[in-house]
Amino acid sequence: MSRTRLALAVIGDEIGPSLPEMLSFCRENDVRRLDMRTVDGRNLLGMTLEEVAAIARQLKAAGIAVPTFVSPVLKWPAPGKAPAGGKVDFAFDPATCPTNDPLTHAFDVAEALDASRIRVFSHLRYPGFVSEDLIAPMRRLFDLAHRFDITIEIENEPVCNVGSIAELAAYFATLPAPSPYLRPLVDIGNSWSMGQPPSDDEIARLAPMVDLIHLKDRDVDARRTVPLGDGDVPWARELQRLLKDASAPEIVASLETHCPQDGRNATAKSVAALRRIADEIGVEIV
Numbered sequence: 001m002s003r004t005r006l007a008l009a010v011i012g013d014e015i016g017p018s019l020p021e022m023l024s025f026c027r028e029n030d031v032r033r034l035d036m037r038t039v040d041g042r043n044l045l046g047m048t049l050e051e052v053a054a055i056a057r058q059l060k061a062a063g064i065a066v067p068t069f070v071s072p073v074l075k076w077p078a079p080g081k082a083p084a085g086g087k088v089d090f091a092f093d094p095a096t097c098p099t100n101d102p103l104t105h106a107f108d109v110a111e112a113l114d115a116s117r118i119r120v121f122s123h124l125r126y127p128g129f130v131s132e133d134l135i136a137p138m139r140r141l142f143d144l145a146h147r148f149d150i151t152i153e154i155e156n157e158p159v160c161n162v163g164s165i166a167e168l169a170a171y172f173a174t175l176p177a178p179s180p181y182l183r184p185l186v187d188i189g190n191s192w193s194m195g196q197p198p199s200d201d202e203i204a205r206l207a208p209m210v211d212l213i214h215l216k217d218r219d220v221d222a223r224r225t226v227p228l229g230d231g232d233v234p235w236a237r238e239l240q241r242l243l244k245d246a247s248a249p250e251i252v253a254s255l256e257t258h259c260p261q262d263g264r265n266a267t268a269k270s271v272a273a274l275r276r277i278a279d280e281i282g283v284e285i286v
Helices: 019-029 049-061 102-112 131-148 165-173 188-193 200-209 235-244 260-281
Strands: 005-011 068-073 117-120 151-155 182-187 212-215 217-219 224-226 250-255
Touching: 005 260, 019 049, 019 260, 049 102, 068 102, 068 250, 102 117, 102 131, 131 151, 131 165, 131 182, 165 182, 165 188, 165 200, 182 188, 182 200, 188 212, 188 217, 200 235, 235 260, 250 260
Parallel strands: 005 250, 068 117, 117 151, 151 182, 182 212, 212 250
Antiparallel strands: 217 224
């Protein structure tokens, strides 16, 4: 059995848009953690702290912990750079933030949720990106991470400059030294959706730093996301090779179902699949 256990979480709005839907799902499926992103179609980064605090109180009253604020930080164009792609899911316009400092506001939101982690991106993909382009925004985020004692989790996202697991591993290889305040948020399904399943070497390089993963599955031929266990991603193998080199005693395994046509049922099916897969490979789920 792996010495690293998995802490099951679900990204709340994958269940449904409203907080009551999220909370009833948790009761029905014995889920005790929600990673929060939007409520009623509004990103929490676009809410006032009073609005976020009201959500946090309801979550706490229901006994639900929030490991991660699944923020859209840097999921917007870099200054002076035109994005190469089209429509982006869950992109964010910093001008819609209720303060003139969306980065500090993001950490304030995470603190209001009592989240120990905040998800960030690498700006919307543009030609000519190099890792040095992230030095300035990451320096600011590091300062905030130290001030708030909240870990930055940088996710590989296909529409962003760090899109695949290979690009995530390459980015971390450029950093002078690992920081306890910066970790890779490994999204293996995203890499598969780009036609770039991660290699053993890429996973081995990232695994010792990982304390949060996103899980989704992919029907490669149909080019669509499906409930966990229904697609082509070999999740038993992927979890085994990640956990083999993991050093964290616990990794948050957060389900990002991405099946909006039937979110609640697809997420329930994914929760059951993750529990089944973990049992098959001898990994404890808490």
